Amino acid sequence: MSPVELRQLQHFLAVAEAQHFTRAAQRVNIVQSALSASIRALEQELDAKLFVRSTRSVRLTPAGQAFLEQARVALEAVEQARLAVAAVKGLQRGTLGIGTVQSLPAFLDLPALLARFHARHPGIEVRLCQGSPAHLLEKVRNGRLDLAFLPLCDASAGIATRLIACEELVVACAPAHPLAGREGVALAALRAEAFVEFEPAWGTRQLTDRAFLAAGLERRIAFEISDLDTQLALVARGLGIALVPEAVAEVRRSSLGIARLAGPEICWELVVATSVEGSGAQEGAARHFLALLDAVPA
Numbered sequence: 001m002s003p004v005e006l007r008q009l010q011h012f013l014a015v016a017e018a019q020h021f022t023r024a025a026q027r028v029n030i031v032q033s034a035l036s037a038s039i040r041a042l043e044q045e046l047d048a049k050l051f052v053r054s055t056r057s058v059r060l061t062p063a064g065q066a067f068l069e070q071a072r073v074a075l076e077a078v079e080q081a082r083l084a085v086a087a088v089k090g091l092q093r094g095t096l097g098i099g100t101v102q103s104l105p106a107f108l109d110l111p112a113l114l115a116r117f118h119a120r121h122p123g124i125e126v127r128l129c130q131g132s133p134a135h136l137l138e139k140v141r142n143g144r145l146d147l148a149f150l151p152l153c154d155a156s157a158g159i160a161t162r163l164i165a166c167e168e169l170v171v172a173c174a175p176a177h178p179l180a181g182r183e184g185v186a187l188a189a190l191r192a193e194a195f196v197e198f199e200p201a202w203g204t205r206q207l208t209d210r211a212f213l214a215a216g217l218e219r220r221i222a223f224e225i226s227d228l229d230t231q232l233a234l235v236a237r238g239l240g241i242a243l244v245p246e247a248v249a250e251v252r253r254s255s256l257g258i259a260r261l262a263g264p265e266i267c268w269e270l271v272v273a274t275s276v277e278g279s280g281a282q283e284g285a286a287r288h289f290l291a292l293l294d295a296v297p298a
Contacts, residue, residue: 008042008079009071011035015051016068019058026084093123095286099136099148100128101203103228104250108149108164108270119290124285132201140263142274152269158203161271164293167245169204169266171213171259172252174238180257187215187261194222196231202230204268208243211266232256 014024015035025032043050050064060068080145084093096117100110114126129136129145136148141158152161171190173179179189198205212219222240226247227230235242236255245268249258272293 004042004045006047007076008038011038011074012042012067012289014073015039015058016060016064016071021053021058027247068235073172077138089152094285095125095127096289097127097129097139097145098145098182098289099139099145099150100130100208101133101150102130102226103203110149113292117292120289120292134201137273140275143275146274147272149270150273151204152271156273158276159273161275164271164272165270167247167268167270169207169243169268170246170249171261172232172235172244172249173241173257173259174236175255175257177238177241177257179241179259182259183264186260187212187217190241191217191219194220194240196223196234197221198231199224199226202226202233204243204245207266207268211243241272253289 002266010026011030014027015021018024018027021032023033025035028035030038039050046067048063048067049061050067053062098114108254114128117124118126121263129139131139133150136145136150137156137159139145140148141156149164152163171179171185174244179185179193197208200206200209223234224232225234228244231242232244232248232252232255234240236252243261243266249256272290274290
C-alpha cells in the first residue's frame with residue numbers, strides 16, 4: 001500500500017466539507033478532474049469507498065466518516081508542526097547549547113552576552129555547561145552543544161574554530177615574592193620555583209608544559225587543581241607561582257605580584273568552536289548568538 005499524501009488529505013477534507021466536487025475543487029484551486037482522480041487514488045490506497053456520489057451531492061460513507069475524524073487530526077498535527085518550525089526559525093522558541101571552560105569572564109563577559117541574547121530572544125532556552133576542552137569538543141562534535149568557548153588546542157576532526165581573544169602569559173606570584181614586578185624573566189629562572197598548576201587537561205596546563213618542554217626545562221609542580229580561584233588563592237599565599245593570562249593577573253593585581261617573561265611570548269588563545277557540518281551556515285539561535293558575539297567590541 002502506498003502512503004497517503006498530505007494533498008490527498010486536503011482534497012478529501014475539502015470534498016467532505018463542501019459535499020460537492022466542483023465547489024471543493026475551487027476551494028483547493030485545482031480542476032475538478034484532478035480532484036476526482038486524487039480522491040479515487042486515496043480510495044484505492046485505503047481499499048475503501050469514502051463517498052457516495054450522486055448527480056446533485058456527495059455524502060460520506062461510514063468508512064469516509066471514520067476517516068474524516070483522523071484526517072482532521074493529521075492535518076492539524078501537520079499545521080502545528082509547521083508553526084513549530086516557523087517559531088524556531090523566527091527565534092520565538094528553541095534551544096541553544098553553549099559550553100565553556102572555567103574562568104572565562106577575564107576574556108569574554110559571557111553572562112552579559114547571554115543577558116543581551118535573552119533580552120532579544122526570550123523564547124530561546126539557553127543551556128550552559130562547563131568542562132574541560134576535550135569534554136566540550138566531544139559535545140560539540142556529537143551535537144549536544146551548538147558552540148563552545150575554550151583554549152586553542154590541536155586540530156580536532158569535525159571541529160571549526162574562530163579566534164576570540166589572545167593573551168600573553170605572565171608570572172603570577174605573591175606580592176612579596178622576589179619575582180614580583182620584574183621584566184624579562186627567563187623560563188630557566190623559574191626552575192627552582194614551586195608551581196600551582198591545573199590538572200593536565202585543564203586551563204593553561206598544556207600550554208605551559210609545552211613551553212617548558214620546548215626550552216628543555218623541567219619544573220616542580222607542588223599543587224594540581226582544577227579551578228582558577230583556588231590556583232590564585234594558593235599563589236597569593238606564597239605557596240607557589242603560576243603562569244596565567246595577563247588579563248587574569250591584572251584583575252587580581254591587588255592580591256598578586258606580576259612578572260613578565262622574556263620573549264618569545266607564550267600566548268593563551270581563546271576560540272569559539274562549532275561543528276564543521278554547521279560552520280558554513282549556522283542556523284537559528286546559534287547563528288544569531290555568533291552574530292551578537294561578533295558585535296562585541298574587541
